[in-house]
Amino acid sequence: MSTAEIVIERIERLARISAYTWNLTRRVFSPRQAEAEGLVLAWMEGAGLSARRDPAGNLVGRIEGSIPGGPAIVIGGHVDTRADASRHDGTLGVLMGIAAVERMVRQGTPLHYAVEVIAFVEDAASRFPVPRLGSRAVVGRIDPHMLDFDDDYGVTLRQAMEAHGLDPEGLTGARRSVGDVLAYVEVAAEAGPTLEQSGSPVGVVPALTASSVLRITLKGAAVDAATVPMAFRHDALAGMAECVLEAERIGPSRDRATVTVGRVDAQSVPVSVVTGSVTFAVIVQSSDDDGRHAIVAELVAAFDRIAGRRRLEIAIERGIDPDATRCDPGLVGLFQRAVEASGHPIVQLPHGITTDASNMSVVAPIGSVLLRCRGSVGWGSAGSVEPADVEVGLDVLTLVLGVLASGSDTAPAAILSGRRQSF
Template identity: 30%
Template sequence: MTVVQGTRPRVNAGRLNGHIAALGDIGRGPGGGVTRLAFTAEDVQGRAYVAGLMLEAGLAVEVDAAGNLIGRRRGADGTAPALVLGSHIDTVVNGGAYDGAYGVLAAVEVARVLHEEGVRLRHPLVVVAFCDEEGAHGTMGMLGAHGFTGALPAGFGEERDNRGITIADLLAAVGGDHLRLDEAAWTRDEIAAYLELHIEQGSVLERLGVPIGVVESITGRLNLTVTVEGVAGHAGTTPMEHRVDALDAAARVLLAVRSIAADEGIVLRATTGTCSVEPGMWNVIPGLVRLGVEFRDVTASALDDAVARLGELAQEIAKATGTQIEIGLGARTTPVDCHPGLRDLIARCAAELGLSSHRLPSGAGHDAQIVARIAPIGMIFVPSTGGVSHAPDEHTPPDQLTQGADVLLSAVLQLDGGLVAGR
């Protein structure tokens, strides 16, 4: 079949939204939230459902050694690299039905439309539901994407989650094999481009009234542990002027973290997400506090600048409060840019469908930023109602979900006709 401009196929809106609703029922709790943690029975059930849809879409289905669920469609050119579409279907605890799952199901719908319409692409088409994007039970997160890019460390299968279960056993539960992880790795020559369709998980598009987001970059993030040491003492007998209160100092650190983003604009986002206090009693002055801090930005240099600035502010706070403050570096994810040609392609596809678009960064992490190590990446966003995500009220109207999938389908067809410059 030859597809010409003006007669391009469209996705089946009712079918796509029905599949989203059906997958969302797997792991749904009494309060409406979805809990489908990677490697659990709910995850296995969800994967089986998606695998069935892949088969209906004419895809050959397999699970690679890293636990990724993969559907493949041959291309007319046996030597051409693949066009890869994907996201994930695992959720956080009491999350929503759209994060990740929408991107996978829309990719399957794209494959099904091409199958039903008899459209034979020159390139192979590959749909991936990446394993364990969310980092269930303390695993690394984006585990499957790391395996897909050959980035898992030697001996990874012997590591354990926070329940003491080995990665080897977790992977085996979904059909993976820690002894063959090298076989899951793709190379640069095997992938022409990677596209990921996702809900925004923020409120920018909704506030602008724009249906399509063209992601320019995916923020990197840096985790820190800030340890504040003071002197524990009796809450009733120690005068205020004689106290070395670790929580008092930690509260100032928390405000300093916020100011680094909100006031000084060094990074896009700064969050203090955890706080532990010792000894943690009503009648004892806190002697030790640990804060979990995260910085996010689209440039690595900004993350470094934020750490340096926090160090300066921490020294000032320590001096003013008589405490000792140490900052420990934790996990770091490198920010990445989406491919300029793919950004332009997505915007053009939206315009051809009569849809306005807006370019914006992604504040959340995605499998795409890991795949960027081996392939050009592009991301399409659709609005999130109220900017809510990772919560039961996560929602995007069905018509906007359909519009995003149509842009994805159009991008695949245009990519197949000629790859973007700068591959």
């Protein structure tokens, strides 16, 4: 069995560890999570890494460089999942990181710096409203009040950590200083169709997409549909429909941006009554901050015009609007050279999901690649990653880690030209 096939087999094995039989749901600090972590820790040790849990509950596998206890190159992912998750979400990066480290050990790649594989906890905030808890702890973005947040069953984060064998008061002990991490990289399956359509198995990420969220409320008048002529109505639902069409027009006008209307809450009225009020959300996503802000401004102006013409009251609330997280240009270039060395064309695409890299960028330069996921729609169990694509991804990741960990400016030829190793 090849290395890539074993990675896929391990992904499938983890996917069978779930709170439910009908979908993959493995919540943080749960018994199912503990079972999955046991396997991952064993695989880390089997690959020659020292394995441990840090004070936040992150799984850390480490192989030392020439300076024991020195700075490290880190590849990250996660093992816990959101509800109804993809089997590749998070676990692909962790398992490929373990495989790449073992490959470097077997090939005798010189390690000046340590290499670590980290499975962060609570990546998707599936249980507690603290997204990316593990990487928050690593970069010092922890508020002690977070420990009092509870899940749907009234269990607090503090209680869940204690049940998992962790000391909540020691959460801040997971923090790393600037300089402890020299570079942070991620490998994930693409949650979309771009690579499948391009024909390339690997895409290089220049930035992580950021989101601007608008909450729009339109208010008109709930009147009898049979007695009030259409010319005299202030129909909030019809106004929203026009806003949706305008969003559909504006969205495709800029490259690498998406505009999505969702979460509609309309006034509950009888079928014979015109809707008097409606609230809907619009999310604009792009790795181009200026372009995203321009789209938001265009949407707001268009919605105001529609409301004015239809004699509707309008209120627009704006959510938190962070800047996109940029990948380090040097790491982007290194990944591109690695893709070329593997014999495949370079495809750049933004990562449409916020990951632990957004936190890790506080302490280190970041880089990321995505693997082709055939049939992926970014949600649930749809989509599959083929062993051949994992093999290419391992070639790329091993090359990049080897260059970074050796401290050299050029890639050791043996990393890609040597025989492929299995576990």
